[in-house]
Amino acid sequence: MEALGGEPLTIGVTGLGPWGANLLRNFNELGHVAWICDESEERLATSAARYPAARPTTSLAEVLADDAVDAVVIATPVPTHAALAREALAAGKHVFVEKPMSLSADDAEGLVALAEERGLVLMPGHLLLY
Secondary structure: OEOOOOOEOEEEEEOOOHHHHHHHHHHHHHOEEEEEEOOOHHHHHHHHHHOOOOEEEOOHHHHHOOOOOOEEEEOOOHHHHHHHHHHHHHOOOEEEEOOOOOOOHHHHHHHHHHHHHHOOOEEEOOOOOO
């Protein structure tokens, strides 16, 4: 996974439950995971021990404020997907959001429009496809 110019993307991963941990492992192999984020101190500590190069935080705002972060992976509980993806897009980050991207078609369409308006990639996860 590369940014324009061939450099690896700098990635922040939020949501470190079972599926988020799987995504973290895969995205770590594809790019540079600079941040890991979760509200659970226990999950955060477990992932931080496994990925010591990634900065741990419980604050997505801290990840989004880092200008070095190109993209954010969102693997949080489904009801939070649309709001967190909107925050990340508004912060100028590419977004990979686990499925479903939102709980409503209106929210999904709004995310697509925001990504297009900002020239960003919005990519929903799809089991065994990406």
